[in-house]
Amino acid sequence: MKSLEELKAIREKMQGQIGMRSEHAQDTRVVVGMATCGIASGARPVLNTLVKEVEDRKLEHVIVTQTGCIGLCQYEPIVEVYEPGKEKVTYVKVNEEKAKEILEQHLVRGQVVDKYLLHVAENM
Amino acid sequence: MYRSHVLVCGGTGCTSSGSQQIIQTLKDELKKNKLQNEVAVVKTGCHGLCAEGPVMIVYPEAVFYSKVRPEDVEEIVSEHLLKGRIVERLVYHEAQTPEGIKSLNETTFYKKQHRIALRNCGVINPESIDEYIGTGGYEALGKVLTEMTPDDVIQTILDSGLRGRGGAGFPTGLKWRFASGNRGNVQKYVCCNADEGDPGAFMDRSVLEGDPHVVLEAMAIAGYAIGADQGYIYVRAEYPIAVERLQIAINQAREYGLLGKNIFDTGFNFDIELRLGAGAFVCGEETALMTSIEGNRGEPRPRPPFPAVKGLFQSPTILNNVETWANIPQIILRGPKWFASMGTEKSKGTKVFALGGKINNTGLVEIPMGTTLRTVIEDIGGGIPNGKKFKAAQTGGPSGGCIPAEHFDIPIDYDNLISIGSMMGSGGLIVMDEDTCMVDIAKFFLQFTVDESCGKCTPCRVGTKRLLELLEKITDGRGTLEDIDKMEELCYYIKDNALCGLGQTAPNPVLSTLRYFRDEYVEHVVNKRCPAGVCKKLITYKIDPVKCKGCTLCARNCPVNAIEGQVKVAHSIDTSKCVKCGTCIDKCRFGAIYKE
Secondary structure, rough: OOOHHHHHHHHHHHHHHHHOOOOOOOEEEEEEEEOHHHOOOHHHHHHHHHHHHHHHOOOOEEEEEEEEEOHHHOOOOOOOEEEOOOOEEEEEEOOOHHHHHHHHHHHHHOOOOHHHHHHHHHHH | HHHHHHHHEEOOOHHHHHHHHHHHHHHHHHHHOOOOOEEEEEEEEOOOOOOHHEEEEEOOOEEEEOOOHHHHHHHHHHHHHHHHHOHHEEEEEHHEEOOOOHHHOOOHHHHHOOOOOOOOOOOOOOHHHHHHHHHOHHHHHHHHHHHHHHHHHHHHHHOOOOEEEOOOOHHHHHHHHHHOOOOOOOEEEEEEEEOOOOOOOOHHHHHHHOOOOHHHHHHHHHHHHOOOEEEEEEOOOOOOHHHHHHHHHHHHHHHHOOOEEOOOOOOOOEEEEEEEEEOOOHHHHHHHHHHOOOOOOOOOOOOOOOOOOOOHHHOOOEEEHHHHHHHHHHHHHHHHHHOOEEEEOOEEOEEEEEHHHHHHHOOEEEEOHHHEHHHHHHHOOOOHHHHEEEEEEOOHHOOOOEEEEHHHOEOOOOHHHHHHHOOOOOOOOEEOOOOOHHHHHHHHHHHHHHHHHOOOOHHHHHHHHHHHHHHHHHOOOOHHHHHHHHHHHHHHHHHHHHHHHHHHOOHHHHHHHHHHHHHHHHHHOOOOOOOOOOOOOOOOOOEEOOOOEEEEHHHHHOOOOOOOOOOOOOOOEEOOOOOOHHHHHHHHHOOOEOOO
């Protein structure tokens, strides 16, 4: 027999999953470039890392999604962050480690991680 | 951990248009692309937009694909799920705008809806109790068992203003209060009426298929409120998917201890069993339904005594409709004030309607009470196909009546519909355009009630039969003006004298069409003409010799060889052979064939 506490635990476990199935007009969108170029340079583990981290940290206002070729194939994997009312932020050549850092710094603490930005990479 | 959820509708509508094969192909394609651990496939209940089925929604982007075929799945997987490129040609046409893909909740079909009873339909996997719990399921049951007294529960339902969604609109809380006396000392029962029988109605089926646990939870809440430990769901056997999912849900709930003995360790016991109906319409009537559960032939008995006093197995019983049950847990969790804030003065909350007939968006909608018929038909329903004009809407099935164009702006609620001679009914809403003959519609529903009358009482058994004969006389062109008056008199006689709801409401389709479309009856009788061109005995098919090009297409397709003529010479129809099937009109490319 389930107790009320067990019911609550199931609910919390499932909420992260089912929460994806609603529309998020006011949420922050994290978009990973997942065209052939992105996948070839390792976008898939980046995408999956972001999904897992967002779920683990219960960031309910963040959705992780994917897009096609952004057009900057040499900078893939590319991760774009769209926050409501703010300008788009583009991170380039992201890997799993960098993805975790971006999540921690940008999405949790609200500080853009300058060193991975597109214009920084361009000037290198 | 899945990064994307693909929801495929597994309701009856989409299943019959092939969604099972889509799910299988989808799983195969995901495996082929090694995505099976990243993308979840969820078979859900009805999304409502049955006309666009099979439907598929991809989250987190919330992209709504419509009319998906199995051969489209490969592209969806390789383009959208693998590479993140939305397959635009498959996106629901209304969501495609020049500015890009519109979100689903912004389309007119969904924008004006408000989903309470249907809140989980098309969102969760109905075969997973964990998903139901994930959306707050069984929390209301936990709340009533640990924080509320049975009387608190009844008071909450009373305060919410919830009325029975099966059609009659009796206040649900009041029904519960009548059955609440003498708790713990007598055996009582809680029943669910899932014997949805109105032609064109499928609201209850969709709730059972899309969110079966909500009914179980609500019935357990009622069991606590009135002091019952046993529930029965009477569901028609013609709903195989609903029956299967209900049984799965009951088994899961028992396994979790949410049904059975000592629920949440509070000492409260409650269990539910299914009973299958064999397809008799009369078994949707409460006393007949209970007689059928008892194992007897499904026939009604006089009331009083009402079921709340003497119901199933002679014990106090409450019986509510599926949609009524689906509202209960939300009322408990969000409070009666929240519920009562929606709707009109005497009709609170929302109502689910099954849109059918001559309408573009055939499907399931849930709207706040008081929404106008115009909003439902023109906005949500997408209007009438082929530029035809709205003639009337039929609500309440064989017990209801029609709403003519002059009442197009009436706010829909229980009392307004009764004041114009129709009724809410269980929620079937059949739209009719100018090609519909109202006498023929009345005849259709009467034919239904004559077939379904159980035969126990004379006014219904014989009265409806006589009424049908009079209608047939009129549509055959043999009617007199006296027949119309006689019919009206007979209608009131049946209404006053029939034993149960079936007979008492059977004349409604005749009365309401007489009220608003009497001129059509008169036209049939006096001029022997059917203005809509439907009643076969009153029309003849003719070929316009000027328009006819002599292509022979009609003659070749006529099933009874009634059309004669040579190539490139105007044809003619032998009216003595013609069976008026209309095939020639459909086939003619020059519009040369007409009805008179």
